[in-house]
Amino acid sequence: IVAGTFSAGEQVSITATGFANRAAPGLGPIDTPEGSDVCPSNCLLPGAPVMSLVARIGSGPWQFVGAGPTVLTATAGGDLEIGVNDNFYNDNTGAYYVSVTPVVNVPGNVVFTETVVTDDTDILNNGVFVVANDLGGSPNALVINGVVFGTDQGGLNGPWGNGVGDFSVDPFSADLDALLTDLAFSTTLSPVSFSIGGLTAGTDYRLQLLFSNDLNTTGDRVDVTIDGVTWVLDDWQPDAVNLIANFTASSSTVTVTFAPGAGSTGESGRAVLNGYALHEAPFINAQFTSVSLSTTTLELGGPSALFTTTFSNDTAAVITDAALQTWIDQPGGVYRAGGASVVFCGTVLREIPPGPCTRAQSVAAGNPLAAGSGTLVPGPAMARIELKQGTDVIIDTVSIPITLVDPSPSPVITAATPNPMAPGFGQLVTFNIVNGPGLQRDVDILWARNEATGVTTSTSNFVFGGTTIRLDGALRPSSGTAPATIWVEYANGDRTNDFSMTFSATPAAPIITGVSTATACFDFGGTPIDPVNDRLVAGDWVRIDAQGLDSSTALIDVLTTQPASFVSSTAGLCPSTTGGNYWVQLPPGVAASAPFTLQIRANQSNSGGAPGDYATINLNQ
Helix, strand or coil: CEEEEECCCCEEEEEEEEEEECCCCCCCCEECCCCECCCCCCCCCCCCCECCEEEEECCCCCEECCCCCEEEECCCCEEEEEEECCCCCCCCEEEEEEEEEECEECCCCCCEEEEECCCHHHCCCCCEEEEEEECCCCCCCEEECCEEEECCCCCEECCEEECCCCCCCCCCCHHHHHHHHCCEEECCCCCEEEEECCCCCCCEEEEEEEECCCCCCCCCEEEEEECCEEEEEECCCCCCEEEEEEEECCCCCEEEEEEECCCCCCCCCCCEECEEEEEECCCCCEEEEEEEECCCEEEECCCCEEEEEEEEECCCCCECCEEEEEEEEECCCEEEEEEEEECCCCCCCCCECCEEEEEEEEECECCCCCCEECCCCCEEEEEEEEEEECCCEEEEEEEEEEEEECCCCCCEEEEEECCCECCCCCCCEEEEEECCCCCCCCCCEEEEEECCCCCECCCCCECCECCEECCCHHHCCCCCEEEEEEEEECCCCCECCCEEEEEECCCCCCEEEEEEEECCCCCCCCCECCCCCCCCCCCCEEEEEEECCCCCCCCEEEEEECCEEEEECCCCEEECCCCCEEEEECCCCCCCCCCEEEEEEEECCCCCCCECCCEEEEECC
16 A cells, blocks of 8 residues: 655654454464564565565665564655565455654754753753853852852853843742843844853863743744754743753854844844853763654553654764653643653663664653643643653753643443353354444454463454454363453554453353364264354255253254254254254255354154254354
């Protein structure tokens, strides 16, 4: 199938779930998008697993995708084609569910980190202290998180002025509030700059630039540039932010230039600066180069979404103690942790060797157990992904727009019929499920567990159609009854509740335990008939295995409901002497295109007593 068109150089991330059968149901293994075995030379991708998901862009070669996430790069423009790796498709069943997400390219070679200031610890103090100052008309000498701020106003170049008013109304500590209360600002739309001297060329530094303005929009859309690298500082109000720049000094002076950003006005394009701090600090030159999310819609308190990031260590040294941390941000200072994991780039846990590394992780949106502040609500949000060293050093950050929605109700099994039932006798059990999609044949799976024995079914309990399942006979208790639990796992990842029912060793009424093919009476060489997938027609012989019939009589008859017809023991029906096996030739009118019910019963005596209960099985389903 075609799943979009991409230009040369563009990337796409592909993930897949589901189950498929390479041959008719029951004749081949059930595969996932990872496939199994090895596909021969006439497959789409010879040598790759059979039934695996593969893809190509334009005239490019077919590539293995599997369950993903897998990132493909278009070497030339063209359609994205997705296929299943096989050499004969007419007998395939099942379905794979594929998610295709264009990869968002993140600007490279920028070693800036923008963080929201919430308390004193957001002013970093690791490294060797160089200088820090509070700027504005009423500067204060302060100590915040161990950083000593002075009141020197030197280094401001251009038409800077001092703001009058309280530019910080956030609930900070007294010292942090005093630092952010006043500010310096650009009095015109012309670019202005700020310089710090006394640096040592070739030394790594960390410069923290502090911004707060709760009075107006001045400074809300400004481009900040250091050594030719620009950070777009926009739409940060009403938060207070710390723009951290890690750099290697190219000379004895570092100069920061502030210029009006794209779309700025007379207010928002004029820079503000409340204070700064400079430390000698190890320069960790690593950055995100791409990021993709499996979905940009997250349910509050719902399932996680997968994301794939590629980041690059642009130094010759290994970065140690590396981790990924995700956050969900919303306006008003609301943020909640979305998940974390240590980095593994294929060599040593927590280490990033020189060069690129791709890492998959999940992100979720939750209240209130996730760390953070405020309450996430349905609506626009940002998924913020941090590449960190240790707990304090943020190496790089990227944010992707997402949408939060209320959680969907989970699918719930409300009833099972029959209940109790005896698994493995050829019977089908029907489930009522609310808040969930319809069950899909050979794709969705019903799991069942005998609580008395602890036996749990494997993936053999695929749905036959609608809401009917035939359960594995291994679940049947050896005698009496046993408590049981059933649940459904949908191919899309949804899971129902655990539903309690009862499994019985033998049903109350006579039962048919199986139906097999036959060629004539007393033929034991046939194969089991699948009530759902196999098709029977008029004239076919079948062997019926039954329990609970009165074996003391030969007065047996069979009723078919398509057409409504009796077959008696004197015409086309052969009972065994044990009462356990019966051979019947299906009467005229039975067609493969329509389901029918086969019922067998035994009269209670040879003298014409009342007939017993019917044992029943549905065929051609």
